[in-house]
Amino acid sequence: MFLNKTTVITSDLEYGYPVFCTTIIAFSAFNKIVSLISIPALVGTDPCTWRNLIVSGIHGLIAGIWGCLCLLLYPELIEDPYTASNPFIFHMVVFCSGYFVYDFIDHFINGKSLQQWEVTLHHIACIAIFWHNWHTRTFIGYSCIALLTEGNSFFLHSRKLLRICKFGYESILYRVCVVLNFVTFILFRVLPIMIVFHGCYFTYYRHPNLFVVSMTTLCTVIVAVVNSVLLWRLCKTDIIIPYYRRVKTRDIKQRLENNNSKKID
Numbered sequence: 001m002f003l004n005k006t007t008v009i010t011s012d013l014e015y016g017y018p019v020f021c022t023t024i025i026a027f028s029a030f031n032k033i034v035s036l037i038s039i040p041a042l043v044g045t046d047p048c049t050w051r052n053l054i055v056s057g058i059h060g061l062i063a064g065i066w067g068c069l070c071l072l073l074y075p076e077l078i079e080d081p082y083t084a085s086n087p088f089i090f091h092m093v094v095f096c097s098g099y100f101v102y103d104f105i106d107h108f109i110n111g112k113s114l115q116q117w118e119v120t121l122h123h124i125a126c127i128a129i130f131w132h133n134w135h136t137r138t139f140i141g142y143s144c145i146a147l148l149t150e151g152n153s154f155f156l157h158s159r160k161l162l163r164i165c166k167f168g169y170e171s172i173l174y175r176v177c178v179v180l181n182f183v184t185f186i187l188f189r190v191l192p193i194m195i196v197f198h199g200c201y202f203t204y205y206r207h208p209n210l211f212v213v214s215m216t217t218l219c220t221v222i223v224a225v226v227n228s229v230l231l232w233r234l235c236k237t238d239i240i241i242p243y244y245r246r247v248k249t250r251d252i253k254q255r256l257e258n259n260n261s262k263k264i265d
Contacts (some may be wrong), residue, residue: 005208009079015091016090016094016134016135017090019091019094019095019098019215020094020097020098020101021098021124022098023094023097023098023099023102024098024101024102024105024214026101027055027059027098027099027102028102030058030154031051031055031102031106032053032207034050034054034055035047035051044255048110048112049164050164052103052106052107052110052112053157053160053161053164054157054161055103055106056103056153056157057153057154057157057158057161059096059099059103059150059153060150060151060152060153060154060155060156060157061154062095063092063095063096063147063150063151064081064150064151064152064153064154064184064188065146065214066092067092067144067145067148067150067151067188068148068151069145069150070086070088070089070092072146073088073215074088074089076088076194077089077141077144077145078142078145079140080138081139081142081144081145081195081199082141082142082199084140084141084142084144084249085137085140085141087138089141090134090137090140090145090249092144092147093130093133093134093143093147094134096126096130096147096150097127097131097134100123100126100127100130101120101127102125103123103125104120104124107119107120107123118226118230121222121226122222122223122226124218125218125222125223126219126223128219129143129216129219130147131141139216140195140199142195142199142216144222145192145195145196146192146193146196146223148188148189148192148217149176149189149193149223149227150188150191151184151187151188152181152184152185152187152188152189154184155177155180155181155184156181156185156230158177158181159174159177159178159181159238162174162177169238170241178238181234181238182234182238185231185234189227190227193220193223193224193227196216197220197221197224200216200217200220202219206256
């Protein structure tokens with residue numbers, strides 16, 4: 001139920017753990033459903049990666065839409081994230097926390113924890129801080145803003161799906177996805193993390209527990225580092241490497257044209 005203003009209703013927050021557990025079960029069930037669908041023959045990846053990308057993409061889409069609705073329906077979320085909270089915002093944080101637990105377990109079961117260390121580190125930081133926030137009903141607004149990053153995850157996973165489905169950089173669909181990926185990276189990853197970090201640094205005095213503020217700041221820094229690594233990989237794969245390939249191709253064509261002109265002369 002939507003509220004006219006951001007106020008916390010204790011009776012609604014009692015559904016936190018049921019929503020948390022239901023989310024884990026629901027994504028586990030969805031994973032099983034996806035595993036029953038045959039992987040396209042042209043896909044050059046293992047079934048675990050294919051399932052994870054689809055499930056993670058769906059979560060990113062849901063969380064992205066949910067987060068945007070929170071901002072549109074409750075502008076107070078930007079005006080004062082520290083006090084902004086209501087059942088709609090609260091349960092988004094719970095929902096995403098449940099997904100992170102599911103995905104962490106899925107990576108562990110499939111032996112991907114060390115291979116994808118940045119994802120594991122990201123999930124540990126998110127699970128720790130978001131669970132604490134909705135369990136203690138603190139920093140809910142900041143948590144919601146931080147979770148806007150999941151809106152970019154939809155395009156990030158869509159990009160990966162296009163790559164393993166053999167869509168090259170010259171494909172229009174892939175190029176559109178790359179542009180949307182970089183745009184949402186700035187809007188949904190960089191800006192929200194800056195807002196959260198600013199709030200942790202300048203409004204620390206509003207929270208009496210210095211340990212919680214320190215942990216929130218630490219987790220924010222960890223997520224910022226992970227995002228920096230991710231941004232570098234995206235720039236390298238979708239900008240730097242294609243640029244040098246185009247330059248190399250142009251040079252080869254130029255040399256061939258010069259050789260042909262010399263032969264004619």
